[in-house]
Amino acid sequence: MSTTSRRTLLGAAATAPVWGALPYRSARAQAANTIRIGVMNDQSGLYRDLSGPGSTQAVRLAVQESGIAQRGVTVEVIQADHQNRPDVGSTVVRQWIDRDNVDVIVDVPTSSVALAVNTIVRERNKVFLNSGAATSDLTGAQCSPNTIHWTYDTWMLANSTGGAMVAAGGQTWFFITADYAFGHALERDTSAFVRQAGGRILGNVRTPFPGTTDFSSFLLQAQASRAQVIGLANAGGDTINSIKQAAEFGITRRGVRLAGLLVFATDVHALGLQTAQGLVLTETFYWDLNDKTRAFTQRLGAMPNDTRPSMVQAGCYSSVLHYLKAVGEMGVAAAKANGAEAVARMKAMPTSDDAFGEGTIRADGRKLHPAYLFQVKTPEESRGAWDYYKLLQTVPADQAFRPMAAGNCALVRS
Template sequence: MNTKFTKLCRRPLAAAIATLALGGVSGAAVAQAKPGVSDDVVKIGLLLDLSGVYADIAGQGTATAVQMAIDDFGGKVNGKKIELVFADHNNKADIAAAKAREWFDTAKVDAVLDVAGSATALSALEVARAKHKIMFFNGPGVQRITTDLCAPTAVHYAYDTYALANVTAKAMAKRGGDTWYFMTVDWAFGVSLQKAAEDVVKEAGGKVLGSVKHPSSAPDFSSYVLQAQASGAKVIGLANSGADTVNSIKAAQEFGLMKSGKQKLAGLLLFINDIHAIGLPTAQGLILSEAFYWDLNPETRAWSKRYFEKSKRMPNMIQAGAYSSTMQYLNAIKATGTDDTDTVMKKLKSTPINDFFAKNGKIREDGRMVHDMYLFEVKKPSESKSPWDYYKVLSTVPGDQAFMPLSKSTCPLVKK
């Protein structure tokens, strides 16, 4: 184990995860303990993008949210210390897989509760499958986590490409957006998101006029925007995320793509962080879907205020989902008296999720956590009354309508 590397990646939360006094474990807890609970520590790992294109949406902010959950839980579960470790995978699949393997084999990590990015998520997923360890996904969107590559110990929690495309593309189609052109990041996530949106457009009777792929962290989006503009499509679908989405929108604004009123941008994966970076004068009028917004109700506002105090920014759906999923995992351990993989997974899949993030959420047999999704429109500057007041709620889409139905799933765990 690379001790120096692990210490470096844990340093930002060093104060927050200082060593806790170890309490005694009751006789009842010992009696319930199953194989795999031997070190008196519940260790949680996070594989994040701390320095790359997704750092703003799925980096340090995710670690902050998970540490909040651990602190709110009291730092212990059934008398056992809860410890958090996290690392930067540099958006490289081989690094993500190697770190997950190291954590499971030698660092006694019990579960990895997020992996940022889709390519890295899929590589880490295979390690979790081989090691029979629990892995949650809030940051990645790729649909394969719950279809052909589903695993009995994996949970896709916050969102996925199917739900994003289903909610956003349907809304745009109803507004007359019957011709589409896509600007797509050339990664597994982008390809998955474009395919999901294309299916929705075609089912609605629309046409896809073409697409252009760009590398992640592209330095210049001018040529891609010009190709999209020349297509004449009514809707330009952005099948990318993070800094790539921000730079795509900025480039579209610079070239006047939206000024004519003949073309509209559809952000298939946009976060409140992106809107904050772009600014309301440029982002106003964008249609998007998310699983969470800080200003939905008193519960979301209360939690988000606490998160803001720690991070100085409002949370996105990945960060809110990371907190929620961590609490679900710890509550399952508390209820069963063990962190044994099979026992905890059985409890997770049989327990409804009701918190500030989701109401009546449920983890299905394919690992998909089904919950409501929301369709938003970005406010005009004149409509925003305070900092981070960016969204208008257009509609709430029930989970069973937003996410892929099991009847369409290719997950081998689904009984047909």
């Protein structure tokens, strides 16, 4: 398998001759002044639209807008498909770091892959900017001085979407859960909120990941439990198929509510408003949220498959932009030599960009910004293409994510 599907050279070296033609000393100097960013995600499967090539496009925009080329620094961006498999992802990252001198790993949806990458990056003292993986363990028991968890996590989703569903009367739950680290963490965190609010968990079923498109038997089990809410602890194509098939079976017409615990605008687009209308969901970025998010979307330009940027892709942009600001302050040599020190510098600096606004990074690696509870519009309410959400509630940054003391992160233990 080719671990790098495409390579783009950005910045000062874009017009330079190939390295093989350079004098040895000049080539070494250029390599020492080059930051290499590896974007690893699902390029062809369930998570392609919410991550995939669009994440690489967002990273390239961050490089361009960072102004680091004007400092004489070269940034090289490469990408690879981890196929949602930890073994594939681990192999790619080891080759990138050990053979290709990659300094930063970005995105990595699929929590099982991200947890593997988290370990390797810490061992090699590089930097991991996670945008796509959701497990809150990355700022809990598995926290690392080399990792920042940027965009969202399972605790935030459970707190916002799960809490809203219970408050609206959904007291009994049945979970349809993707059988890997992300699904387990999302079910765990949501179940805790349901129980704290006085609700009950009537059962669950684990679905193969990846490997199933037929959710009929799982939905029928959920319906037979007589739960008021079916919690979908899955994402991407699994969520789309679950919601479509629930509509086909008439489950929601019988008064059962679907809790899409991780739903993206790209999923709503695939479902169509006729099917998705009324869904309550949480995101930390929406392209049409305000003037700044619309400006960012416009600068990003045409996306693959004519989509709009997801919060995962926005997180890739935001995290890389902030990382390059830190590199500008500490210098390329220091950033390349010590990934943990580069992450520490990022934590010490306030964040600011058009995708997420102002924010901070905690000692446990959790990036803080508001979370937004949305409801999907009806077809009649939508004003046009990709006008999908109406805002129900904003959860402030200091309330959106798990309290740091509750995460059991070794970095913040007294």
